[in-house]
Amino acid sequence: MLYCKSSIMNPIVLESVQLSRALDGPNGRKSLLSDISFRLERGQVLVVLGPSGAGKSTLLRLLNRLDEPTGGQVLLDGRNYLEIDPRELRRRVGMVMQRAYLFPGTAAMNIGYGPAQHGMALTDAQIGELLEQVGMQGYADRNVATLSGGEAQRISIARALANGPEVLLLDEPTSALDDASKQGVERLLATIVRERHATCVWVTHDVAQAARVADLVLRVEAGAAVALGTPQELLHA
């Protein structure tokens, strides 16, 4: 309900306008992604589908500016994102990658990493709450080197949530997990996304899961958008 006021003023949280990235290689210019456009309202979930190498990760890395766009633009809350300091942008546009990439130390230290980057310390209660959200109560003091793949990925999700991002980017967050933990993490993410009304760009292979959470579906092939529409249009055809 907190969202209502600002969503009247500006319902579009994230907008991508002909976003493109090309690289100068030894064999001339190579396009990794071209002319991707979409608009996401607050609380909407965009599911991105496409074969391996299609440019899905490239798209997400452009959205939090881990890679530099070579064309088009991104608007965050109506503002050209090139004008936002990259560190602030990345706090506001959180990301969960294919693998957890936890920092050596405890789970609590990992979860507190983001807030610590702008001089904020999470309380034990806040850390406990984040751990609970990802189903990892009581793991605060665990050394992350002793976690399983699924547990580590849950901590990395809590770590991304700790920044309180306005937009969440999920890059095949379960594709590196074994089948047993895959389902659990996938379901956890769906719950978080729904409960938080998170604005979310979610790259996944799980079409059934996509159908449950998506407001919009974007199909990417060979660096180009081949379809953008509702899950009814694109997933039940």
Next chain:
Amino acid sequence: MLRLLFHTQLSLGLAQAATVAVTAMIVAWFATRRGAAIGREIPFALLRGLIQILLIGVLLALLLRGPWWTSIPLLLVMIFTAASIVRRRVPELPRAYSLSLLCMCAGAGGVIAFMTLFGIIDPKITMLIPVGSMVIAQNMNIQSLFLNRFLGELRSHRGEIESALALGASPEHAAAPYLRAAFHASLIPATDNLRSLGIVWIPGIMAGMVLSGSSPVYAALYQFVVLAMIFTAGGLSCLTATYLAPRRVFTPYQQLRQLG
């Protein structure tokens, strides 16, 4: 044995050099057969080293009577050359030449200037050139080790670094653990040299000074002085690198560059 065959100092020296070169090439040949790519570089490195040191010997003989300050341009040439050698070890690092040049000017350059000013190095060519070159050469090795290790760490921890950036970390903060690892690794050999000094290792300069008539105790002290200078210069240059290197591997928009 060689002494029986060669009677002038020059011919004896050449014969000795040829013998060790052949031995080194045999080792290099075996190394190549075992798949170490560096084996191929060794014959050229040996030949290049021999020619260079001979030229310097001749040059020194000519310069010994010159004024002390002629050693300044010579030392500068050494630092510039060392920087280009470091760059060749890390071709994937953008602007590696200016980086290593700045770092070694701060390290070797700073230490040589400071020590000369305070009379720890005699401002004479016969002192400045050999001592200075030792400090510069070791600084070059330390700098190479540092950058090599740093780039290796960046390549193998790209995921962790980009995760840190994605959480709003500054590039310097995201790279800090890997700068620390590189700093530590690059100073291990110099530290081990200090630790083993005199027990495992009696370095050349001490032998040289004793041969040329200095008291063995002074020679020993001075050897310590040189090693401590090498350590200080290496530490200073790597410290400088910890400030300058992040700017070479991240873009102005705080993205980790593609390295190699």
